[in-house]
Amino acid sequence: GNSVTQMEGPVTLSEEAFLTINCTYTATGYPSLFWYVQYPGEGLQLLLKATKADDKGSNKGFEATYRKETTSFHLEKGSVQVSDSAVYFCALTTPGGGTNAGKSTFGDGTTLTVKP
Amino acid sequence: DAGVIQSPRHEVTEMGQEVTLRCKPISGHDYLFWYRQTMMRGLELLIYFNNNVPIDDSGMPEDRFSAKMPNASFSTLKIQPSEPRDSAVYFCASSWVNEQFFGPGTRLTVL
Numbered sequence: 001g002n003s004v005t006q007m008e009g010p011v012t013l014s015e016e017a018f019l020t021i022n023c024t025y026t027a028t029g030y031p032s033l034f035w036y037v038q039y040p041g042e043g044l045q046l047l048l049k050a051t052k053a054d055d056k057g058s059n060k061g062f063e064a065t066y067r068k069e070t071t072s073f074h075l076e077k078g079s080v081q082v083s084d085s086a087v088y089f090c091a092l093t094t095p096g097g098g099t100n101a102g103k104s105t106f107g108d109g110t111t112l113t114v115k116p
Numbered sequence: 117d118a119g120v121i122q123s124p125r126h127e128v129t130e131m132g133q134e135v136t137l138r139c140k141p142i143s144g145h146d147y148l149f150w151y152r153q154t155m156m157r158g159l160e161l162l163i164y165f166n167n168n169v170p171i172d173d174s175g176m177p178e179d180r181f182s183a184k185m186p187n188a189s190f191s192t193l194k195i196q197p198s199e200p201r202d203s204a205v206y207f208c209a210s211s212w213v214n215e216q217f218f219g220p221g222t223r224l225t226v227l
Contacts, residue, residue: 032214043120043207043218044159089159093214102147102166104216108158 002027006090006107013080013114021075021110023064023090031092033057033066033073034104038087047075047088080114087111120219122208128225134196137222140189141210149216150183150193151207159207165191198226 007022025031032051036044048057053068062077073090090107121140129135141148149164163173168185176183180199185191195202203226209218 034215036216036218043209043220044216045218046215049215091216095214102211102214103149103161103164103172104211104214106159 002031002092002094002105004090004092004105004107006088007110009109010111010113013112015082015114015116016079017114019075019077019080019084019112021088021090021112023073023075023107025071025073025090025092025105027071027092027094027105029094031094033064034091034093035062035064035073035075036089036091036106038089038109040086044089080112082114082116085112085114120208120210120217122206122219122222124222125220126223126225128227129198130227131199132197133226134194135198135202135224135226137193137206137208137224139191139193139208139219141191141208142212142217143189145210145212145217147211147216148185148191149207149209149211150191151209152204153207153221154204162193195224198224200226202226 003026005024034049035047037047038044048059050057050066056065064073064075087109089109091104093104123138150162152160162175163183165185183193205221205223207221209216
């Protein structure tokens, strides 16, 4: 079945530090890959996505590249801010039919705290 | 668009009481999901629907939990009777073409 493994947290960084959160996946077919972010007291919201190999998703200074050869979708940001403190979830969805159609598989989430 | 709407936002009840959580998905979305989130267990998928039909309810923890989607614009998750271990944040999400849109959640506390 489908699975997503992401870097365990929590991760604590100083403001303006470089961020990497690792994510690897196992899936049948050609999944779409996502990063969601959850701020305190809120639901998850889409941060970025990539739908095919070598695509780069980007938003708010965050980037992730769909690497089919390494089955990875690592999240990066060059300079984090205090406002980036949140929980980050890597996820995948396999398109088409089958038992997993339409359903997303989420990683366990990585908590990021950025200190001033 | 108002996004996914959930009500109530907070619910405090006593053990043994019936609890009903409500969700209005984004218009036009054909999938609807119910999740539960706790510190101990993380984010768990309880059940999901496609075009109002339940597809997979294997995540529903016990028979005390039930979910319905009578039409494309409304779904409920019911817990009867509620227990303290049901305390969690319950999220509803809807999707179209794979990207999920989450509601703000209902924080349930069972005393």
